[in-house]
Amino acid sequence: MSVLLEVIATTVADARVAAQAGADRIELVTALGEGGLTPSVGLIEAVVAAVGIPAAGVPAAGVPVNVIVRPHGRSFVYDPDDFTVMLRDVRAVKAAGANGIVIGMLDANGEIDREGLARAIDAADGLPITFHRAFDEARDLHKALDVLLGFDAVTNVLTSGGKSSALHAEAALGALVRQAAGSHCTVLAGAGLTVDAVAGFVSRTQVEAVHFGSGVRVDSNALAPVDAERVRQVRARLDAARRS
Template sequence: MAVLLEVIATTVADARLAAQAGADRLELVTGMGEGGLTPSLGLIEAVVAAVEIPVNVIVRPHSRSFVYDADDYAVMLRDVRAVKATGANGVVIGMLNAAGEIDREGLARAIDAADGLAVTFHRAFDEARDLRQSLDVLLGFEAVTNVLTSGGQPSVLHAEATVRELVQQAAGSQCTVLAGAGLTVDAIAGFVSRTQVDAVHFGSGVRVNSNGLAPVDADKVAKVRALLDA
């Protein structure tokens, strides 16, 4: 089976270009420079209307940390329900407690609000104290269908052994390890063959001049698609 290609979109134009060039799924965010924040309702609705491929929407109220207070949760749960109403495919969420563990109660509440939407746990995972233990926690939540990870490193290219272990740990479960952060067109083929990942996530790596704040480069997306299909 071909490796799934997810591309970050920050505008309707990004979404259209990525979809036309062969992305399988979009992660819709705003605030790329802050690691991705909840996009506006208008943007979510417009992107869902503009493309045929699944759109997963990040719900992250601020970039201070992944430890959230009661008010943050109130905002996130409202946003999750709003995303559900747009017809998007899923939400991308992540939350930790002060001890650096997955916040199970907060995750359960978000899953409840998502009401059947696909749930991706984002790179809050990489800031958890113990990645293997954290993945075990996520595998206990049936609704969590992806975990986005760079293997705990700033670039996933420096964490191939860890990613390979996580892929093995998740094998046969409902949860796919989605490898991202630092992937490039040049590195992708070797990375996939060494880690055996089933899904990859591109942001800056498929943008003009590899700049996270630049538009999607359709040629780069098409190249990655061709390499994954080969």
């Protein structure tokens, strides 16, 4: 079984290119330069229509579209007004046809905000949750993962192992992978991954899913379009790594 490849899209064109070049899943965001903020309903609907999993009986291929819900880039500690906005957005994302929600929240002590997460899961009403890189700012990553493993709806944890680049946290990521082994939750490694480094990284960490943003964009520029050739190269390296 091949390693899952998730690619960030910020436009309909990004999503189309990524899907056609071999991405298994799209994470849809806006304001990638701020780490990703909630996209508009119009964009969500357009991307789902362009590349999303089709209705039963439709032969066209499709990929799941997961959508970030993040109201601002200030921090991952949210006040009651932030939560009001986020929960409305979660419901809107579901109504727009997304496959899943990408979200994360911490309390002032650097712990997972369990109550806030539970509220988001309730609003998602059955959609799977990816807990995003707020995880990397938790005080204790293993304790944080234990908390997330207690939520059945959390099916992915996006993490760079607590470092600015996942490539600098291979030991930490390998430990997280072992901790999550056999659970309902997949460690989704992201941040700083490159075409050339991904095969060795996967081999050493044993991650089953990787997340690419700038690494598959033109000139590795966060504000540039997705580069189809880079996505194809990552796909090929992941497939070869799994066969070896």
